[in-house]
Amino acid sequence: MSYLKGLLSWCSAAKPPAAKILRRNVRFALDERIPRYWYRDWPHVTRFFDGLSIMFPLGEKLFIDSVTHFRTEIETDRSLCNAVEAFVYQEAAHIREHRLYNQLLAAQGAPVEALEQLLLRRQEVGNRFTPATRLAMTASLEHFTAILSDQLLRNPAVLNGADSRMAMLWRWHAIEETEHKAVAYDVLCRVVRNPLWRYLMRCGVMLIMTAYFAVDVLYFIYQLAGTDGQRRNWRGWARLQWWLFVNPGPLTRAFPSWLAWFIPGFHPDKLDNSEALEAARRRLDEFAEPKP
Incomplete structure (x- = not known):
């Protein structure tokens, strides 16, 4: 019932002001001092985050390319062009920091290169x-x-017990994903003018992307667990499922917002988490000052 109420609220909610997309010069000290299992010494939950990190450099390069492909078609919209430029800046910073993160994983023996080759084959398709x-x-x-x-910013339990440096890296990434969450969607609305075709396209693509994402994340965790000798650690696998779906349950809690994508009047800015975003920004201030 709470999911239904959440979805219905999207149908009438006014679009709040978009978050300002800040350009930050953020650097993290990612070295051998980071514990192998930096999340509460829990291998499988740690590898959930690590698997996402391996996906990001290639994935975010693809995001940049797909959005900037349409620069000439949006050049008359100065506001959107500025948003795209800030989006590119943030995504490039994510690529840089997650490459360093992934180098740390490779030094631990993780099959980073092999998993990236899988992603490259997917991108070729x-x-x-x-x-x-x-x-x-x-x-x-x-x-x-x-x-x-949104779950990471709203729910402190998601990063409770994590190494402070890794927690801040993931909090920084979540802040910037929140700030630029509407950019690709706004470009899509600009270049695909037919609203019915755009709706059918984005809904069909979301179903396919969700399936691939779920399979890839599970496969990456499985491969990383193999490197650790943790594939038969059934307690670890059970803890991961409990963590994902029950407590703190980020996937379960995110489900209503995922469903909201399929509402015809959807816009990313209707996911209004401005209070959590501002609180997270304040915690990030000690690491970097935003550029003008």
């Missing part, structure tokens, strides 16, 4: 689709990262 379809893929995955980021 994706390149066969039209630029508009690839943009819809980006908008869908940006919504996915935004609703997971």
